Structure formats: structure tokens, C-alpha cells
Amino acid sequence: MTNELVAQLMARKFDLSLPRCELRQRESTVPRVYSGPGFIRQGADGTLILRMFAQEDADQGEQLMRLFGVEQTPGVLIPDTSLFDLSATDQSGDTWRANRVSIEETFGISTEIHATLAEIEKLAESNVRAKSASRSWFIPEAFELPWHIQTKSEKGISTDRFEFEDDAFAWKVRKVEGGRIASLTVKQTLLDPHAQHFLYALGMLSGRILEPLVSHQIEDCRHTTRIDVSCSRKPARLNGPLETTINRHHDAHRFLSCCLRNSHQSHPGAVANGQVVDQLSILYRFWYRIAKAQANDIENSSLVLSVAIEGILNEIFHSEHDTDVVFAEALHAAKPTIEQLEINERVRDSILRSLENSALPKPKDTMQRLKEQGALHQDHIVAWNALRNKGAHGALLEDATAELQKHFNRYFRCLDLFYRLAFVALGYRGHFVDRSASKWPTSQFPPPPKPSKAAANGIGTSK
Incomplete structure (x- = not known):
């Protein structure tokens, strides 16, 4: 580039x-x-x-x-x-x-x-073979990161770079006039899907939908430059999961590393047709929808957020362990009796299908399991349930300060729930912005275990 x-x-x-x-x-x-x-x-x-x-x-x-004499095909616009x-x-x-x-x-x-x-894209060949595959992007958006590396120039010293390297990947982001230049080098594996995953993760981290104007890819002797002028000059924004202050750059690099290394990590429910699904792409697709909705409408964004959480639970986290075993056994025992009822066949089939669906794992069951594992707390479940029900049933948001504040509290508690689900799926461990708590403090994920009652009362501790 x-x-x-x-x-x-x-x-x-x-x-x-x-x-x-x-x-x-x-x-x-x-x-x-x-x-x-x-x-x-x-x-x-x-x-x-x-x-x-x-x-x-x-x-x-x-x-x-x-x-x-343009040919027309029924049902086909172009x-x-x-x-x-x-x-x-x-x-x-x-x-x-x-x-x-x-x-x-x-x-x-x-x-x-x-x-x-x-x-449009340009294809060129070089006489020099690259040691590692890489892709770089120019993004016309002044997003923020925990800049932690300084650059010396004639104008002085500025902290304007964000860089990391290990045995598998190296990435750099730097401030330039009109936007940011980001790059990823892949050392031991294929460039894709890691390059796309890096852009997804960088967008979630910065809280911006990143739309590169120019990208440049190097693989072996091949150089490919891509220009995309369809990118928006006013991209959608969403509060990110981590702080962007300089002392938090280790957490930011850890988050990106988890996104690249664990995007296909297997979790209960994250298997489709015997194949482990691309969890990061699923997370980003829902995150993208939330960001787009938040930029346009308060009430609609609430429904989009609550449905996105339900979608992640269905796509990644649902498992047979979330089934109410006692209830499922009772339904199985009742099935022969219902099948013998002398009622309309369509009515009987509808009853049987409804009972079978009622035994399937529910989002709240999955969230309850994650709560017991320490990933989230009861306030998340309550907020999601309220946000989901109000949005799905067409409840109007009252134009009153107190009601608006309640709505925003539920919304950001659910956004915090979304990010916690992402942390669990991607295996992230570190600091994050806790948007479920007052004043949005920086907290540790996963939260440290609460002391037992005995420990809280000083029982079993040395003096």
C-alpha cells in the first residue's frame, strides 16, 4: 500500500x-x-x-x-x-x-x-518472495486504541502506535492523516480467515464498524491491492468491551490474540453438522447488527440487542445439559397417553409438537448455567428478559427521564452480557469495562470467586 x-x-x-x-x-x-x-x-x-x-x-x-431489447427474467431485477x-x-x-x-x-x-x-483490485507480481503472508488496510476512521509505542519525528514525540508480535502473528496499527493503517502478518498458517478475523476483532475492540478504503495483500510473490469506495464516511459506533487507555494495552492485545487463536474453539452447541463453527464470525455478525441499530433507533436497537444475545446462546452455547431432565422425562411418559386421545388429528399433532418444543433448552436455562459458572449474574438475566419482552411485544418507551434511565440501564447491562458471552466463547481472560455496574468500572473477567460464608466470618483463617 x-x-x-x-x-x-x-x-x-x-x-x-x-x-x-x-x-x-x-x-x-x-x-x-x-x-x-x-x-x-x-x-x-x-x-x-x-x-x-x-x-x-x-x-x-x-x-x-x-x-x-434488454431481456427480462420474471423475479430477477438484474x-x-x-x-x-x-x-x-x-x-x-x-x-x-x-x-x-x-x-x-x-x-x-x-x-x-x-x-x-x-x-476494483490490482494484481502485481514481485521478484522477491515474501517470508510471511500479510495484509494491511487504510481505514478512513480516527478510532482509538491503547496507543503505547512512540514515534519520533521532526514535530516531536507522539504515542501513536499499537503493536504486538508472537510466534504466530504480528499486528500493527498506527495513526496517520485521515485515519488509521492496520496490518496483520501470519507466520505459520494461512492468511485467511485470520486477516478477516483480525479486522472483525479490531472493530469490536475499537467500537467501530471498520470499512477499509484500501487494502494490500502479500502472499509469496503476489501483491493484491484492493480499492473499495463504497465504504461509509460515517461508520456506526458501539461502546467497546475494553478500556483504550495506555495502561490497558496488554488486555487489548490479549483480546485480539484470543479472537485469532480461539475463533473455532469448541463450546457446547458450537457444532454444526459435525463441524466446529466460526464463533468469531457469528459474534461479529450480531455485533454489527447491534451497532447499526444503535446508530438509528433507541427502541429498535433494544430488540436487536436482546435477539442477538438469544442468537449467540442458540448458535454457540446451547447444550443438552441445559435441558430440564425431570420435565423432559415427564413429557416422555405423557406422550403415549396423548397419542391415544380421541381428538382431531391436527389438534393432537399440534399438542405433541408443542410439548416437544417445550422440552428443548431455553435461553434462560443456558444463562442460568453460565451464571452458576460465574460468567454473569442474575441482574443480566432479569435485564435481558425485560428488554426482550418489551421489544418483542411492541411496548412503547415512555418519554420520561426516570423511564428512559431504566431503559438505558437495561440496555447497557445487556450489552455487558453480550460481551461476557463473547469473552467465554473466545476464551478471553483479563480486564474489561463492566457496563452492568454503576459508573462503568474496570473489572476482571472472569470475576474472582466470592469468599465462602466461613471465610467471610474469619473461620479457618490464620491469625
Whole structure:
């Protein structure tokens, strides 16, 4: 990744000459292919505009068919046959590609093609083989981390870097003008899915949905640069799980390490079709929904948060140990009697299905087990139950200070519950911001065990 490329894109002055371009129609037995010179130029709104001058012989009848004879497929808004894949070569001989491009044609002396590109990537080869695979990102967002490494420059000394390295991974994040540059190096395994996991984890840690404008990947001799101008300049935010002060950088690195190393760690319920699921991706998908909802609506975000907690419990934590064994045995014993009832068959089948579902593990049963294990407390369960019921049944939030405060207390207690579930799933142990307590103190996870009554009364302790 070059500073020049980032500077051009941020200033919206990206300009690329392409002596050779080819647009090939997708999903067609006889695809249309356009070839010729062109260029990509950035518009004032940041979009990338492709203009290409195709060298082709098309009579007026064929041109009219392209303009007005678009094939329509019932139920399909944009058929693949109306999209094209771009492959182009710049003046340095590097290849640029973009897929699923929608084009507009203008006919004259030659066929001129216009297209708006949301993203494009450059492929290049190097004569030097990289020792380790890596990916770096420029993120146009000034998010905060526990910066703990200093940089000396002509302007003085600034603490503006966040870095870590061990035997498997190395990552760096540094402040730059207009945003942050982050990078991950993978030493002993494949770059993916770890690179994507790192970006997910960094987003959760910083409390920002991170949308890179530019990414640069190095694997062996291959260099791939990707530009994505569809990223939002106003990304959604959510309170993160940890402090971002300098003295907490060890906790932040520990959290990222757990996300990379334990994303596929097996927990009760975290198995689908015999395969351990990608827990971090599940957690991030729910976290992303919560962040998006919180940015738009107070009441809707409460329902999204409570449902996200239920989703995590279902996807990762539910197990047969959460079943009420006594109740399940009673249902099993009652089943033959119900099957012999002389009632409408549909009614009988409905009763049997309802009874079978009632014996399945419930979110509150799973939370009760986690409470007994010390991961959460009763206030979390009470807050989740209230938030879930009010949101699911359409209860309106009263416009009164006291009621709003109660709502926010429940909301942030549930957000704290969400992060605690993430800590358990990922195996994180360390300090965190306890949003279930007054004034949001820094606490230890998992919480230290409470002293027994005997110890509290001084029984069995040395004097």
C-alpha cells in the first residue's frame, strides 16, 4: 500500500490510464466482449468512473437492440447477463479487475462505455518472495486504541502506535492523516480467515464498524491491492468491551490474540453438522447488527440487542445439559397417553409438537448455567428478559427521564452480557469495562470467586 494512492483517493483525485481494457459479459453462452483503451477517474463524490472506447463493428440494428431489447427474467431485477467483468492493464503492466459491472453504452464513431465502479483490485507480481503472508488496510476512521509505542519525528514525540508480535502473528496499527493503517502478518498458517478475523476483532475492540478504503495483500510473490469506495464516511459506533487507555494495552492485545487463536474453539452447541463453527464470525455478525441499530433507533436497537444475545446462546452455547431432565422425562411418559386421545388429528399433532418444543433448552436455562459458572449474574438475566419482552411485544418507551434511565440501564447491562458471552466463547481472560455496574468500572473477567460464608466470618483463617 502506497501513501500516494491513499492520498489520491482521500483527495478524490485518483486517475488511472488503461491502454488495454476488456469487458466480458457474464453468464452468457455467446458473451459480448468489448476491448479498447480507457481510464478510471474519481468523481467529486468519491466514486470511480470507468470510460472505455471499444473497438467493435456493430450495425445500427444491433445497437438499438442493446439499448431497448434488454431481456427480462420474471423475479430477477438484474440478470447476470446484463453485467460484465472488467480486466485491464495499466501503463506499468499490472492487471486491474472488477466484477459484476453495470455498463452504459453511447454509440457514435466508436462505442463509448461508461460504468461506475464500487471496488476494483490490482494484481502485481514481485521478484522477491515474501517470508510471511500479510495484509494491511487504510481505514478512513480516527478510532482509538491503547496507543503505547512512540514515534519520533521532526514535530516531536507522539504515542501513536499499537503493536504486538508472537510466534504466530504480528499486528500493527498506527495513526496517520485521515485515519488509521492496520496490518496483520501470519507466520505459520494461512492468511485467511485470520486477516478477516483480525479486522472483525479490531472493530469490536475499537467500537467501530471498520470499512477499509484500501487494502494490500502479500502472499509469496503476489501483491493484491484492493480499492473499495463504497465504504461509509460515517461508520456506526458501539461502546467497546475494553478500556483504550495506555495502561490497558496488554488486555487489548490479549483480546485480539484470543479472537485469532480461539475463533473455532469448541463450546457446547458450537457444532454444526459435525463441524466446529466460526464463533468469531457469528459474534461479529450480531455485533454489527447491534451497532447499526444503535446508530438509528433507541427502541429498535433494544430488540436487536436482546435477539442477538438469544442468537449467540442458540448458535454457540446451547447444550443438552441445559435441558430440564425431570420435565423432559415427564413429557416422555405423557406422550403415549396423548397419542391415544380421541381428538382431531391436527389438534393432537399440534399438542405433541408443542410439548416437544417445550422440552428443548431455553435461553434462560443456558444463562442460568453460565451464571452458576460465574460468567454473569442474575441482574443480566432479569435485564435481558425485560428488554426482550418489551421489544418483542411492541411496548412503547415512555418519554420520561426516570423511564428512559431504566431503559438505558437495561440496555447497557445487556450489552455487558453480550460481551461476557463473547469473552467465554473466545476464551478471553483479563480486564474489561463492566457496563452492568454503576459508573462503568474496570473489572476482571472472569470475576474472582466470592469468599465462602466461613471465610467471610474469619473461620479457618490464620491469625
